[in-house]
Amino acid sequence: MNPIVVVHGGGAGPISKDRKERMHQGIVRAATVGYGILREGGSAVDAVEGAVVALEDDPEFNADTSLLSH
Numbered sequence: 001m002n003p004i005v006v007v008h009g010g011g012a013g014p015i016s017k018d019r020k021e022r023m024h025q026g027i028v029r030a031a032t033v034g035y036g037i038l039r040e041g042g043s044a045v046d047a048v049e050g051a052v053v054a055l056e057d058d059p060e061f062n063a064d065t066s067l068l069s070h
Contacts, residue, residue: 022060030054 015023034051038044055061 019060026055026058026060029058 030051033054034047037047037050042050
């Protein structure tokens, strides 16, 4: 089986070239986390959670995690 990982990083509205690159890097990191979980035998739910946490921890995605614990 070849897993497929899809990550949507938002991006509504105009984005500067510099920020676009930072967001791209964050999306790649999130996809890499999710894919790694799948490769290690983790479930799809675990992979999604890992990718979402990676996005939440990235300041480019405006996910306020100050009230959440992982």
